[in-house]
Each structure stands twice: as C-alpha cells, then as structure tokens.
Amino acid sequence: MRTRLGRARGLGRAQGLGKAWGSGLSALAVAAGVLVAAPGAVAQDGAATVAAADAAPSDVPAGYYDSAEGLTGEALKAELNDIISVSDSVSYSEVWDGLMASDEDPANPDNVILLYTGESRAKSLNGGDVGDWNREHVWAKSHGDFGTATGPGTDLHHLRPTDVQVNSIRGNKDFDEGGSTVSGAPGNYTDSDSFEPRDEVKGDVARMILYMAVRWEGEDSFADLEPNDTVNNGSAPYHGKLSTLLEWNDADPVSTFEANRNDVIYEQFQHNRNPFVDHPEWADAIWG
Numbered sequence: 001m002r003t004r005l006g007r008a009r010g011l012g013r014a015q016g017l018g019k020a021w022g023s024g025l026s027a028l029a030v031a032a033g034v035l036v037a038a039p040g041a042v043a044q045d046g047a048a049t050v051a052a053a054d055a056a057p058s059d060v061p062a063g064y065y066d067s068a069e070g071l072t073g074e075a076l077k078a079e080l081n082d083i084i085s086v087s088d089s090v091s092y093s094e095v096w097d098g099l100m101a102s103d104e105d106p107a108n109p110d111n112v113i114l115l116y117t118g119e120s121r122a123k124s125l126n127g128g129d130v131g132d133w134n135r136e137h138v139w140a141k142s143h144g145d146f147g148t149a150t151g152p153g154t155d156l157h158h159l160r161p162t163d164v165q166v167n168s169i170r171g172n173k174d175f176d177e178g179g180s181t182v183s184g185a186p187g188n189y190t191d192s193d194s195f196e197p198r199d200e201v202k203g204d205v206a207r208m209i210l211y212m213a214v215r216w217e218g219e220d221s222f223a224d225l226e227p228n229d230t231v232n233n234g235s236a237p238y239h240g241k242l243s244t245l246l247e248w249n250d251a252d253p254v255s256t257f258e259a260n261r262n263d264v265i266y267e268q269f270q271h272n273r274n275p276f277v278d279h280p281e282w283a284d285a286i287w288g
C-alpha cells in the first residue's frame with residue numbers, strides 16, 4: 001500500500017486518533033466502529049446510498065472548510081478554490097494506483113467498481129483491450145483540451161474506472177437525460193449529443209463535474225473549466241448540462257462508496273477534497 005501520509009496535512013490528527021490507516025473503507029470502518037454495508041448491496045450499486053438522516057461517513061479534517069462557512073455564490077466558489085488548490089498531483093501512470101485504491105470494491109480488494117455499469121472487475125484487467133477497464137475522464141478531457149498531462153487530466157476526483165467499450169460510447173459527450181440504452185451498460189442512455197449515467201451514479205457525476213469547475217479556474221497553464229446549460233460543447237472548456245447536473249446532485253445523495261473515495265484521495269494521494277461530496281448543498285449555493 002503506497003502512502004504519502006507523511007505529507008498530508010491531516011497527519012497529526014490521524015495519529016492523534018490512533019487510526020489504523022490502511023485501505024480506505026476498511027480502515028474507516030474500523031476507526032468508526034461501524035460495519036461496512038452488506039457486500040451484495042455495495043457490489044450491485046457500487047455506491048450504497050447513505051440514508052438522508054445519516055451523516056456521510058466521510059472524514060473531513062477539522063477546520064478544513066472553516067473559511068468557506070457562510071459564503072455563497074462566487075465568494076464561496078473562490079474560497080473553495082483556495083482551499084482545494086492546496087494539493088499534490090499524481091501522474092497519469094500513477095492514476096492507475098489511485099483508482100485501484102479509491103474505487104476498490106469494498107467486498108473484494110482484488111477488484112474495482114466500474115462507474116457506469118456498477119460491475120466489480122479485477123484490478124489486474126486494467127488496460128485498453130475489450131474486457132479491460134480504463135481511466136474515464138468524467139469531465140471529458142477534450143472540453144478544455146487538457147489531455148493527460150499532470151493537472152486536470154490526472155485529477156483523481158473526476159477519474160473513474162470504466163469498461164473500455166462503455167467509455168468509448170460515452171466519448172466526450174456532455175451529460176443530460178435521454179436517448180437509448182447503452183450497449184453493455186443497462187440503465188445508461190445516450191443520444192447524439194449527450195450521455196445519461198445510471199441513477200446510482202448521477203449525483204456522483206454531477207459532483208465530479210462541479211468539483212472540476214471550482215478546482216480549475218485558469219490560474220495555471222490550463223483552461224478555466226466551467227459548467228454551462230448546454231450540450232455539444234465540443235472542445236470548449238465547458239461541460240453540461242448544468243440544470244440537469246443540479247437535479248442529479250439532489251436526486252442521488254452522497255453514498256458510502258463516494259464518501260470513501262473522497263477520503264482515500266485526500267489521505268493517500270492528492271490531499272485535497274471534493275467539497276460537493278462533503279457539502280452537496282454548496283452546488284445550489286453557487287449555481288442554484
């Protein structure tokens with residue numbers, strides 16, 4: 001297990017709590033003294049939904065969002081950008097290791113859960129052939145043309161394991177509702193200009209797109225990524241469809257799986273968080 005905790009801002013706190021830091025979910029479950037959701041439920045969903053009344057089992061470091069409390073609109077977006085820009089980066093080759101940790105099947109440590117199909121597939125089947133899984137850029141990398149250089153193209157918060165062929169069908173389409181069933185991925189739909197993921201990950205997709213908009217503001221060598229309310233964005237640094245994404249954020253609450261991957265990316269790889277996984281209400285506070 002690779003670890004870069006020596007550089008993590010949360011190290012002192014982690015040691016103070018005496019947590020056993022290992023693979024994400026199991027360590028969290030041990031630390032919290034709770035049981036992991038039933039394997040069957042997690043494997044089917046890939047994202048067992050947390051009951052609305054429960055706190056998501058995420059592990060936000062004390063004080064992480066203090067400076068953002070009470071803000072809305074552009075002020076909130078700007079403050080969150082400052083907070084989450086304190087981060088490390090991984091290379092595109094290191095993304096494989098990242099996804100094997102962040103998207104590990106909680107019922108089988110040899111597997112990852114694929115985003116669009118919910119399938120549990122062997123980590124060893126990473127690659128580019130039929131039957132493999134690969135590194136899906138949920139914010140399509142052509143939207144802003146950032147490629148796979150270290151930066152937005154290697155930001156684990158929007159990268160997910162997907163089936164090679166399903167990834168190809170999604171292509172660089174914007175997200176919206178409608179179309180016909182995606183071959184090999186029941187519950188997902190697509191038409192000529194958009195892709196609709198299965199219900200269980202609609203909120204995940206929304207929160208990943210909105211994270212990218214806040215994280216990447218054109219303050220470096222990359223484009224300022226922003227959501228908009230259209231489809232067919234092509235290579236423009238925009239991603240749609242915002243109104244649909246905001247609905248999906250409400251309809252699909254943060255799951256145990258989604259909260260855990262945010263923790264794993266923070267603790268083991270990038271040392272920054274997706275604010276919309278920790279605070280889904282901030283999507284409407286900025287764009288509502």
Ligand SMILES: [Ca+2]
Pocket residue numbers: 176177178191192193194195231
């Ligand atoms: Ca469409």
Ligand SMILES: [Ca+2]
Pocket residue numbers: 047199200201202203204252253254255258
């Ligand atoms: Ca979900």
Ligand SMILES: [Ca+2]
Pocket residue numbers: 212213214215216217218224225226
């Ligand atoms: Ca932006």
